[in-house]
Amino acid sequence: MAKVLLIEDDSETAEEITAELADRGFEVEWAANGIDGLEKARSSRPDAMIVDRLLPGMDGLTVIEALRNEQVRTPVLVLSALGAVDDRVRGLRMGGDDYLTKPFAIVELVARIEALLRRPLESRETTLRVGPLELDLIERTAKRGDRAIDLLPREFRLLEYMMQRSDQLLTRAMLLEEVWNYKFVPATNLVDVHMGRLRHKVDGPDEAPMIHNVRGAGFILRAVP
């Protein structure tokens, strides 16, 4: 069972997040301020942390810096107020951490925490396999069982990303950021259109669907239909 430390000063928000994460099988510990949070991070060694940027006592980013200086590599999801996303926060993504702007959908938060906990390992594999799906990263070819799938480069990139994170909920925002390197949410439902095309190619008419749409949340690529 993964242990998550939540550092958030608003008790109501904290309660909702704790309840939701507990429902999903996480063990959640809560700290209401930065100093307390830093102590708990040191003592209880969580698997992941959710840190509000603005905290009484000690700024969220300062907490993270302090931990990093102590060589604690726990992945962190920073909650940042809208309009306060500066380069320091953006930099988190480079370091393997992530950020989310408030207000956020709870599914988005859970998806990102799961993504942080299940970061794909650096592998030297040149072929990705998920169930009957096979992706050759050298030849840039894809096939499902014996059926070759003809993919455009952008579709290939999307499928590669999804196969690295199979059985994980991928939200639209995550896909935009990671696959298309989009730092904003476009007006049009870009992701759905792209996903629709990919699904059309991956899931043949008489095959069991592998790409699943999770209503109001995002998409999952499942190995076992």
Added chain:
Amino acid sequence: MRQPQFLRSNTFHWAFLVAAVFAVFIIVLFGFIYWKIDDYLTARSDRVITAERNGIADLSAERRLEAIEERLRQDPRGVQLAAIFGADGHRITGNIESLPPDLQVDASAQSADIVRIDRDHREHQTIRAIARRMRNGDVLVIGRNVDEAKEIALVVGQALALGLLPGFCLCLLAGVWLSVRAQRRVEEVNQRVRRIIAGDLSERLPARTVDEPFSRLAVIVNGMLDEMEAMIHALAGVGNDIAHDLRTPLTRARLTLERGRTNAATVEQLQAVADKAIAGIDQSLTIITALLRLAEIENSRRSAAFGSVALDEMLREVCDIYEPIAENKNIALHVRATRRLTVRGDRDLLIEAVANLVDNAIKFTPEGGKVDIELVRGNGETIVRVTDTGSGISEQEREAVLRRFYRSDKIRSTPGVGLGLNLVAAIVKLHGFRLAIRSGSGCRMEIICPDPQEA
């Protein structure tokens, strides 16, 4: 006691200082003139008495006495002095009582304190005098009273008093007048500014037609106030628009929840109600996010993070992303960027700007239409052009589309927040580029990037 206000005014202080400096200057000037004249007069009388002494000394002893008496007789102004003293110091003749002890004999003319004796009175005087020892041992003293210099000093002093005092007073009066006038205007401005602060935005500073600094300043400030008034009105308008655009989805969500609470009988129905409500709230949040993002870009000074952005590559990327969407709508989306052109900028923001233009173009182009993304060079400028075959933007609407939340009546039914072009405009402005809306069949949006000026 409270000082009159003008005494504390800067203008008055300056006037006073200038008047004082002026007065000192005049006094020095007059002093110099006096000194020069005095010098000249002394030199002249010195020459005269030296010549006389030489003349008299050359005479025989008897003639000398006569010459001295003659000289003293022909002196109506009583400025001539002459005497002969014996070798033992007693006076032989003349109107000087005794040989002045500090008078050097056989030297050039010098000042000496003597006592003048006339028939009926004696008087202490300071004169210019010269003395010479005769062959027989007598001492001849010739002198001249230089009281003229004192008279001149008096005249000079009077002139000074007559000229300087009124001048000084005039200066001070001018200072007082100027400072009082300035104070009055400041007070007037102050009152009007107070009214502006109190909320009367139509108030303006008084500007006279005369070309003077105060009026010019007032004109400048008034120009600023015009701009601010327009901005505040625009802002108020935006506020109303925001309120309206936020209220609509929130009202819907509220109605849904209210009705759902009463009517929903099953969990499924309640879930449907909740989903609808969440959708409404999400739409409000989208608007807030867009607004904050806009503010973030408009207020940002991110030019430090600017790098070289290859526009051709970027346009192909945007096209790649939007191709499926265009295809779904049966719109031909093409990118024409043959040359490799780069600009300095923030890649993420520029992608966002172009993506917004393409997004709009696809949205407002009917099925079967065409959207072209072009990269062209012209006249020291690099131009990103997005052309569509949609309904276009009429001349009257060009200004309006850049306003927040403006949505053409023609497209009221199309979903969207109505902030897209604002975002583009803000990004373009941040980069020092221009956004041009051109007519034609459909709409043509251009981001014009002038080449950086070589420093």
